[in-house]
Amino acid sequence: LGLELREFLVRVSPVDEIDPAIASRIAGLPEERTRTLLAAAQHLGLLSHGDDPGEPWRLNPIVTEYLQARLASEVGRQGVIDVHRRLARTLEATSWRQAARHWAAAGDFAETRRVIRESVLTIVARGDFAPALDLVTRFPEPGPARDPAYALLKSYEIAGAGRYAE
Numbered sequence: 001l002g003l004e005l006r007e008f009l010v011r012v013s014p015v016d017e018i019d020p021a022i023a024s025r026i027a028g029l030p031e032e033r034t035r036t037l038l039a040a041a042q043h044l045g046l047l048s049h050g051d052d053p054g055e056p057w058r059l060n061p062i063v064t065e066y067l068q069a070r071l072a073s074e075v076g077r078q079g080v081i082d083v084h085r086r087l088a089r090t091l092e093a094t095s096w097r098q099a100a101r102h103w104a105a106a107g108d109f110a111e112t113r114r115v116i117r118e119s120v121l122t123i124v125a126r127g128d129f130a131p132a133l134d135l136v137t138r139f140p141e142p143g144p145a146r147d148p149a150y151a152l153l154k155s156y157e158i159a160g161a162g163r164y165a166e
Contacts (some may be wrong), residue, residue: 001044008037009046009059010074014087014105015055016098017056025090045057081106088115096122097131109139113147120149129157 003007011027012018024034035081038057041047047059059067072080090109097120103111116123116132123132136150158166 005037005040008034009041009063010067010071013059013064013071014080014083014102015059015091016101017095019056022090022094023057026087051157062112095126100135104135104139112139113141116153117147117149120152123153124156127160129160133157 006021008027008029012023015022015026018038020031020034020038023038027034029037038047038049038128041059042049042057043059046063047057049055072084075083084102084106085108088099088106088108089104090130092099092115096115100112100115100119103109103115112135116135119132123129132153136153141147141150158164
């Protein structure tokens with residue numbers, strides 16, 4: 001790999017669904033250059049992209065593992081946490097799911113819950129109950145009080161499964 005491509009891939013490796021516009025912001029490169037680097041990585045078999053131009057790019061899982069290990073060795077544990085926080089902030093405007101995942105990876109569980117709470121209408125509209133409830137289960141509100149947004153998500157999941165008696 002050339003140095004530019006390797007550095008680019010290391011910077012975007014924590015992102016599951018790589019959108020060229022977001023990747024260019026993460027990498028600090030013009031979007032056209034980002035598209036060129038993504039195409040080069042695809043040509044090498046390091047990532048894939050569907051036929052639909054709106055479909056995100058995805059790194060090969062083995063490549064992701066290697067690049068994330070490389071990132072950790074370059075920036076250390078705190079650096080990785082900082083990367084996840086920057087990604088979470090960047091992705092909040094476009095993907096509640098990725099933003100929440102990055103807040104969780106950074107260990108910021110209150111932020112994870114906030115993103116889910118603030119995105120509950122989007123989650124319901126898109127039917128994204130499974131990933132939302134997975135995060136809610138993994139990072140519940142502290143204390144005895146239940147968040148109404150979480151209760152709403154759970155009720156939609158139960159109804160969708162036809163478990164009306166619950």
